[in-house]
Amino acid sequence: MPASASVPHDDFGREEFSWQLPAEGITIRIRWFGLCVGYVLVNLLGPVQNRVELNAILTLGAVYALLDTIWSLRGQVFLRAAPLFISLMEAVFIGVLCHFDRGLESPFRFYYFLSLLTCAIRYAPSITYITFVLHATSFGTLALSHGVDTSEELTALVMMVIFMGWVTWASTALVTLLKTASFKLSDLNTELQNNQAQLERRIAERTRELQESQALLVQQEKQAAFGLLAAGIAHEVGNPLAAISSLVQMMNRRELDDYMHEKLGLIDEQLRRIQRTLHELVDFSRPATNDVAICDIHEVLDNALNIAKYYKRKKGKTIVTSYADGLSRVEIVRDRILQVFLNLILNAMDATGEGGTIEIHTSQQDDVLRIAVCDDGVGIDPDYRARLFQPYFTTKATGTGLGLFVCRNILQESGGDIELTGTSSSGTTFTVSLPAFDAAPSEERTTATTSAHDG
CATH class of the missing domain: 3.30.565.10 (Histidine kinase-like ATPase, C-terminal domain)
Known part of the structure; x- marks a missing residue:
């Protein structure tokens, strides 16, 4: 960003460009308002002499305003890097209008105020004060070219310069206040958005933790239910198995042929295998310890x-x-x-x-x-x-x-x-x-x- 377009306050330097884009809309409206008033003064309310020259000068101003409008619609600032050139051009433009109209008494002299106001809105205070010097020089040159013959004309010249200085100070002070308020609101809005995002993250985190806790609880309840079921099955199956195992052992103690003793031994071995499986099932399904x-x-x-x-x-x-x-x-x-x-x-x-x-x-x-x-x-x-x-x-x-x-x-x-x-x-x-x-x-x-x- 050019130094001429910066402002001393750190917040202004940080957000100057974001301020200039909306400010362009205001300055463009002020420019078109001044041009429309100028055309009315020249063609409807003003004198007949020099009408062609005045219309030509106003048309040049309209061309510049049109270019400014086109750049603004593109999200850009026309001649943003050359603010002093714009101020010089406006000082010459207003001075020439007054020269071809009625000199120091021309209503176009009030364009100086509009120019200072738009400059204060668009640029830094230092650019506005330099613009005031250029406008005062322009108006002083106009006075010299037409001559200051009476004390009333001298008083009008001095008062015009004083009022331009007052408008410069008042407009820069007001715009500085507005910029400060705008940037503070922007900071507060950013902080609010950050807090909102942080709150949403915390809500999402708490929701996830709740879902995980519920999932763990569901799993624990399923395991507890499985444990009760396994214990019940082991008890219901274990009692008949114990009875069958006792009967097999009793029969195996009797005097039987070798073939029967072999088969009874196989039966007893399988019964013991079933009992071991039940014991493992019960051990696994017992309530888990947290030790x-x-x-x-x-x-x-x-x-x-x-x-x-x-x-x-x-x-x-x-x-x-x-x-x-x-x-x-x-x-x-x-x-x-x-x-x-x-x-x-x-x-x-x-x-x-x-x-x-x-x-x-x-x-x-x-x-x-x-x-x-x-x-x-x-x-x-x-x-x-x-x-x-x-x-x-x-x-x-x-x-x-x-x-x-x-x-x-x-x-x-x-x-x-x-x-x-x-x-x-x-x-x-x-x-x-x-x-x-x-x-x-x-x-x-x-x-x-x-x-x-x-x-």
């Missing part, structure tokens, strides 16, 4: 795999575990981390086709344990990846959309996290990270182990 314990992460993984083997989609799939040696223990709520691993394993089973493989790897980097669950399914659609951990988002026909969301919340409460570390048409990998509790390796896992669990 923090120091655990071996491999033991928690094995427990999750032991539960997952009963999943209907486990059949025909291989689970390969690759446990790193010397892992630190972790301080966790065991049941909740078990829920995380079980959910990831079940998801991997759902994503893997018949004959597929699921791999579980553990490692430690500095003070962070990493557990990767990989499948060789078809991967995750790129459009879904950003929404995986949102509540109620699922790609399964019968899914609740709460599994990964709950996993993330559980891990973050434990100081860990979960992320999608790889997905393609050949498979998907989710990686869980947990902070290590100590640097001592787990006593139960001192060497790297690799095992496979076939369905």
Whole structure:
């Protein structure tokens, strides 16, 4: 921005151009008003002499006003970089009009006031005061060319210059006040918009937190209902199984042939297997404890795999575990981390086709344990990846959309996290990270182990 068009106040320099565009509308209206009045004075109310010259001069002014109007409609300021040139041009324009009309007594002398007013609106106070000097010089030159012969003419000259100075001061003071008020209102409006945006962000954040809390509550209620159902089933099935097992053992103690003893032994073995399954079901469905314990992460993984083997989609799939040696223990709520691993394993089973493989790897980097669950399914659609951990988002026909969301919340409460570390048409990998509790390796896992669990 040219220095001549700037104003001393910092706010003015910051928003001068935004002020000039609306100010242009005012100055253009003032210009066209003055031109219309001038045409009326020359052609209807004024003297006959010099009418052609006056109309020609007014037409030049109309051409300039037209160009100014066109630039304004384009959102620009005509000759914005040359304000003093415009002031000089207007001083000459008004002086020539007065010269061809009635000199110092010409009504066109009041154009000086309109010019000073428009200059104060459009430009900085310094430009307005320079314009006053140019107009005073123009009017003084006009007085010299026509002569100042009487004291009345001298008084009129002096009073005209005084009034031009007063209009300059009054208009600049008023415009400065208006600009200050305008910029303060603009700042207040900006602050109001910022506060509104901040309020909307807080409302959106609170709404999201409420939705997440509701989702967690729904999941907890479902787990509690499942626990009660599992306990009831185990009780109803366990009593008849205990009776059948007792009868089998009693019959096996009798003197029977070897074939019957073999078959009774097989029956008893299958009954014990059913009882172990019921015990595992009851252990998993019991109310979760929130007690923090120091655990071996491999033991928690094995427990999750032991539960997952009963999943209907486990059949025909291989689970390969690759446990790193010397892992630190972790301080966790065991049941909740078990829920995380079980959910990831079940998801991997759902994503893997018949004959597929699921791999579980553990490692430690500095003070962070990493557990990767990989499948060789078809991967995750790129459009879904950003929404995986949102509540109620699922790609399964019968899914609740709460599994990964709950996993993330559980891990973050434990100081860990979960992320999608790889997905393609050949498979998907989710990686869980947990902070290590100590640097001592787990006593139960001192060497790297690799095992496979076939369905």
